[in-house]
Amino acid sequence: MAIDGTPGAGLTKEQLAEEVTHLSTPDLLKTPFGDLEFFDGVPRAESVQTIFDALDLLRGIDAFLTAVPGASLVAMRRGLRSAGIDSPGKVGYTDPRANSASLFLTPNTETTYGTTFLDLKAWGPTVIEAPPQSLCVVDDFWFRYVADMGIAGPDRGAGGKYLFLPPGYDGDRPDGYFTFESPTFTNWVVLRTLGGVPAMKQTRIYPLSDAASPDDTTFVNIAGVLQNTVHANDFSYFEEIAQLVAEEPASALDAERAGTLAAIGIAHDMPFAPDDRLRGILDDAARIGAAVSRALVYKPRDPEAYFWEGNSWKNAFVGGSYEFLQGGARNLDARTQFHYFATVITPAMAHAQVGAGSAYAYTAEDAEGHVLDGSATYSLRIPADPPAKNFWAVDLYDTQTRSLLQSTPYPALSSLEGTVQAEDDGSYLLWFAPTAPQGRESNWIPTIPGKSWFPILRLYGPLEPWFDKTWQLPEIRKQAS
CATH class of the missing domain: 1.10.3360.10 (VPA0735-like domain)
Known part of the structure; x- marks a missing residue:
């Protein structure tokens, strides 16, 4: 029979012998692991x-x-x-904001963070009272999305009570909560509030069993505590x-x-x-x-990891899916790319919208394709009219740890501070070097000789020119020594 099921003449002996060569292993197979020897297919x-x-x-x-x-x-x-954040009832926060002292994967220096871990095995069903006007996320212990709270969540920024249930939970599900069941007992909670620390301290976390009279949530400023995460x-x-x-x-x-x-x-x-x-x-x-x-x-090989053809600026969330799905298949390289140097999984982060959320771009090379060297002097021109409804920022990171570069407590520049000087054409010329170029101190972030580094540009409230690509970042340029 032929492959399609119709009668056929079959193979000749010579053709069958040729087919056997395609399904056989030779007696000596050279591999990256060494020479492997077989006797007629048996190792x-x-x-x-x-x-x-x-x-x-x-x-x-x-x-x-x-x-x-x-x-x-x-x-x-x-x-x-x-x-010291060893209980769901303790929330660590960064006041005034994250700095470079500790090791965290690519935090920004513009946001006051709050964070803790739920323990649904110890506490059982757990309530989080989300603060108003906040951007909060809960991810499970395998870093999969569980829920948004706040502006991107079902309370739409008004504040609300969220109930998180442990895996396999079959008990009561009381009314009055936005309820989610997690596949893991441990869950990571990330809190960001537009009202800063006072607003964050409106957060309350407690077991559902204590809802009638919950203990106060404890808040610990961890900005100055050295830690490796x-x-x-x-x-x-x-x-x-x-x-x-x-x-x-x-x-x-x-x-x-x-x-x-x-x-x-x-x-x-x-x-x-x-x-x-x-x-x-x-x-x-x-x-x-x-x-x-x-x-x-x-140096990803997926063309979709690059924002513009022929340009090295990269997208950390390839494909726009918080589950890293493309055409029904998991994009394994995209998942590793993101998680190796970043944190927080939410649909709101994976797929930014015009005027809402934030957009990110990063690179680890200069205009010539060379690795960025902390001993050299570089410049980056932010073109005029950066497409950010709220503000833009550039933070520098250590290529080894993917944490903030420890050249200064806050290795960043942003339009939010109002100290970055614009050029006559409305663009911003930023400088990266061990010492500031003369007269450029306000637009300079120090680097460390002997270390590499990479920047991330963040646009808070990205606007249409970012999405239609009419606004484009140029490459970072190394200056002659």
Whole structure:
């Protein structure tokens, strides 16, 4: 029979022999893992362990790339706990705003943040009273979107009571709340208020069981507390993931990603105890996975990651989907690209709208395609009439930690401060160098010799010229020494 089911003449012996060559493995196969030897398709004993070592390495790299979202929040919770935010009833905030002292993935220096973690296993159903005129998000422990509160949420900025239920909850669901069920017990809460710290302190978080007489929520200023909220890039990365998998129900993760983790010894209700062989392989896998992640962030190969053809300015949220879906498939590279250097998942962030939310662009290279060098002097011209309804800002980050560059407490410039000087044509010429060019101090952000860096431009309330691409950022230019 032919392939389409109709009668056919079949293959000749010569054709069949040719087909066999396409489905066979040669007796000597040269690979990046070394030479592999077979006898008529059966691996020889001396090659079997090499093959399984290769499989474990490949699975480890894949596990790193697909688990970055979860590792990011495990590290975030660990960092916040070190700063004293060890209960859902405690909210850490940054007053007056985030600075470069601690390690956080790409925060801005223009916003006062508030943050905590819900523990639905310890507290059960939990209430958050969202402050008015706020932009607040709840993500689950695998960094998947659960809910918006405030302006982008169902209370539309009026303030409201939100009820978060643990996975598998089958109890009462009282009226009077915007109710959401999370697939994980641990959930990350991010609070941003247009009214600053006083408005943030109107937030209340308490167990539903205490709703009749809840305790006061405690607020802790963590702006000056040194902490690391960034996940590891070595073997300990997998220990972070193992902690997450152990804490959460097996149902919290899809079967495919759970299978990838189980293949390297990370599974629910099973201790993660790799032997020395696997431990060494996973250390290599984490370092290679981090290398791949850095390529996806700083030099992505997807054309959609670039805003303008022939220009290096990049989009962190490729595809405009908070679930990283394109044509019914998960864009795995886009998910890793975003989560390796940024935080907060919400539809409002993935798909900005004219005059609302914010838009972002970043690059890690100059006009010649070279990595930005903290020892050199660079300039960036922000064209006239930046398309921002509210204001624009440029922050600098450390390429290793993806955190604010520690050249100054606030390595940023913005139109909000009113100190940036415009050129005669209405554009703004910004400078990046270890020392300020003479007469350009108001438009300068210091860099660190011996370190690289990258900027993020934020447009708060992006306007139509941003979306129709009639306004475009030029490349960063290195100045002659």
